[in-house]
Amino acid sequence: MTRPRSVAAAALLALALLVVAACSSAPTAVPDQGGTVATSASALPSGIPAAVCGRTEPGPAGAPPGAVVIDPAVPGDLVAKTDASPPGTTFWLAAGVHTLGTHEYDQVAPKTGDVFTGAPGAIVDGKGLNNYAFVETAENVTISHLTIRGFNPPQDQGVVNHDSGNGWTIVANTIEDNQGAGLMAGARQQVRGNCLRNNGQYGLNAYQPGNGITGMVVEGNEITGNNTQDWEHKVPGCGCSGGMKFWSVNGADVRGNWIHDNRGPGIWADTNNNDFLIEGNLVENNDSEALFYETSYNLVLRDNLIRRNAMVAGKEKADQQDSFPIGAVYLSESGGEPRIPARTDKIDIYGNRFEDNWSGITAWENSDRFCNSPANTSTGVCTLLVPDVEKCVQPGIATPPLYGDCRWKTQNVDVHDNTFVADTAVIGCAPGYASRMAVLANYGTYPDWSPYHGEVIQTAISTTQNVGWRSNTYQGSWTFVVAAVDKTESVTQWQGGPDPRDQGSTFTPDTAAGC
Known part of the structure; x- marks a missing residue:
């Protein structure tokens, strides 16, 4: 004793x-009676x-x-x-x-x-x-x-x-x-x-x-x-780098910190994290993303000042003529999942100010990365919905529920009431590489038994998985990547078309000469 x-x-x-x-x-945030995160101030x-x-x-x-x-x-x-x-x-x-x-x-x-x-x-x-x-x-x-x-x-x-x-x-x-x-x-x-x-x-x-x-x-x-x-x-x-790394953490409050000048991401949540509240932080000048939320679930990201992140990683990619969108926030196979208990059932990003980062938010899903795939870098780990890796095989994986549950999905993402500022005097002129928002996936090819070949996931993430932007304020010249890395849209295309985004948002373009 x-x-x-x-x-x-x-x-x-x-x-x-x-x-x-x-x-x-x-x-201090507490769940309200509806299960969402409530706070007073x-x-x-x-x-x-x-x-x-x-x-x-x-x-x-x-x-x-x-x-x-x-x-x-x-x-x-x-x-x-x-x-x-x-x-x-x-x-x-x-x-x-x-x-x-x-x-x-x-x-x-x-x-x-x-x-x-x-x-x-x-x-x-x-x-x-x-x-x-x-x-x-x-x-x-x-x-x-x-x-x-x-x-x-x-x-x-x-x-x-x-x-x-x-x-x-x-x-x-x-x-x-x-x-x-x-x-x-x-x-x-x-x-x-x-x-x-x-x-x-x-x-x-x-x-x-x-x-x-x-x-x-x-x-x-x-x-x-x-x-x-x-x-x-x-x-x-x-x-394996950065300011903070989280792995399989169920319930974390990250608030009121100054996270800056780290080599790599400021905050990296990697593999089966759930129920994160990240609020009131100043996250700045990190070489890579301010937040990398990877193969994880149910996040509230609110009221953070996020500035000048991913400049080193973004420029490195641009110098290699690699057009993958490097964002201040990178959602990689991560989304809201109501079947997993948390204070929210989505990824809710609101009330933040994104200022002069290399780019904004990248919502990405790797079509080849799923439970039991050789392309899953979290080796031997399955989703929280299917703990048994060996269940994610043919023929079961080709039909529901395993078809959906063997994947970490970028879904149920709500980006709203944020301010995104892109000043070319800070970021510089990098046409086609900087100042982008993105919702995309790769063309599925691997392994040969995967049920997610072709454009299946590209179509899903951009049309049916409830990944959306609304009521945001933009300053600067922004472009938007939709479905695939080579498909870029203007503001007009982003807000219009068959899948309109950023309804209720305002855009003030950058008038800087030479960009």
Whole structure:
């Protein structure tokens, strides 16, 4: 039986969370009775919502009552005292540089309910020798007011909460200059008021083996400069870079963060994520997409300021004369699905300001990517509607319900009441490549037993899967890609024709000379 946290530890945690909450203007969202997301005062961020790097909230200057004091002058003191203490202990790290030992597996293994907090100037440094800082699967651990740096986890692994323990609270830390991911995640994890910067792969990698993560909150953090090792060029096609990566997370609130200048996407939700609320963030200057939502379900993206994203990736494609539309938001085989419980049954994108990104929103579906297809890069994983991969074979896959349920569909997407600004003075002139919206698929060819050959998915995504735009405001010269990458439409064609889009929207063209 574990003992409860001490009163001092609980008070310390409550104070830290109050400080972080006071710094964030984003509201807390709750489901209304109809199952959609309701809020009382959501709005675009004014200014920078979470500029915490370099000024994270300092921890207690003296040891809290009953805390175990960790001495930086004693190498390995943190490891030894953690091992020797009972569950629910509060550890106070005095100012200075704390080291864990000289072996790659010298690391801290918290027990359930442990609290680790630092005095101003407390640093945990791996010195380039240790792989991990905090490991194992104890629950309800708190890490606060520490600088954690210099660790060397392998690819796709992380420094803090390496083994994805549940219920961890990570608040007011600076986690920087590590390899791999600065932070891993478990169910019910709270990540608030941290600086996650200049890590080799990700700032945050939210993955847990088994059933996946539920009930996660990422709020009021600055996430910047991550993927310093430039993994997508180091291992082409790895899908392993950016500010934050989520895999099979069911229920996440990402709000009030400043996500900027990461190499790769700012936010990447990859494979069977569901029920995401992304609101009130400033997402800017990331090399690739602000948001890459891939083979996932049911999302509300609202009241975010999204600017100058995907400029590096877009220009790289344009230089290669690759006309695939690189958007600030990339919906890849992702859509609303009412059969999967969530706070919404669609992908609802509204109230955002998209400013001077390479392009706008790309709604894409790969005709060859489905459960059990060799083209599915999420190897061995099936949709949430058909968990058994082996069911998605001929002849069953050729008829309902498997015909529809073996695919991750880009469907039930509602893009409305957003502002899209494209200033050629910022983006430059890239005719046919920049300033585009897109709803498209490829011509199905692979594998030979696929029931989705030809234009089947191109027609479905552009006509029958309920992917629509309405009541938006456009500034600048926009073009639109429909059904296939080589089919471009003007504003008049986009709004007219047999499948009219953007009804109720307004367009103010760019009059800049030379474009």
